[in-house]
Amino acid sequence: MNKKDLKRFEKILQERKSQLMQAADNTREEGLGVDQDELHDEVDQASTESGQQLRLRLRDRESVLLRKIEKALQKITAGEYGVCEICEEEIGIKRLEARPVTELCIRCKEEQEQQERGYAT
Ligand SMILES: [Zn+2]
Numbered sequence: 001m002n003k004k005d006l007k008r009f010e011k012i013l014q015e016r017k018s019q020l021m022q023a024a025d026n027t028r029e030e031g032l033g034v035d036q037d038e039l040h041d042e043v044d045q046a047s048t049e050s051g052q053q054l055r056l057r058l059r060d061r062e063s064v065l066l067r068k069i070e071k072a073l074q075k076i077t078a079g080e081y082g083v084c085e086i087c088e089e090e091i092g093i094k095r096l097e098a099r100p101v102t103e104l105c106i107r108c109k110e111e112q113e114q115q116e117r118g119y120a121t
Contacts, residue, residue: 001082005093010076012100017069020062068101084108 075081082091084105091105104112 001090001093006076006081009081009096009100010073013069013073013076016100017066017073020066020069024059024062024066065101068103071103072101086112 072081075083082093082096083089084091085103086108087105089105091102095102095106102109
C-alpha cells in the first residue's frame with residue numbers, strides 16, 4: 001500500500017474513532033440523566049431496564065469497534081496496515097474501504113467463518 005492510501009485510511013479511522021468517542025459521551029450523559037425516582041417505580045422498571053440493557057449492548061459493540069480502530073491505527077504507524085494476519089498477503093484496497101478495521105483478507109475471512117459454522121475441522 002502506498003503512503004497516500006495509508007494516509008487516507010488513517011484519516012478515515014481517526015474520524016470513526018472521534019465519532020465513536022462522541023457517541024460514547026452521549027450515552028454516558030443519557031445514563032446519568034435517568035431520574036432516580038423512575039428507577040424505583042415498579043411500573044416503569046421493566047421499560048427502564050430494557051433501555052439500560054440496550055445501551056449497555058451498544059456500548060459493548062462500540063468498545064469492540066473502538067479497540068479494532070485503535071489496533072488498525074497502531075498498524076498504520078507500524079507500517080503493517082492492510083496485511084492479512086493469517087496469510088500475510090495484502091488485503092485488497094476495496095475490502096479495506098468497505099471495512100477499514102478488517103484484519104484478514106477475504107479468503108482467510110471466509111475460511112474463518114466456515115470454521116466458526118463448523119463446516120471445516
Ligand atoms: Zn489471508
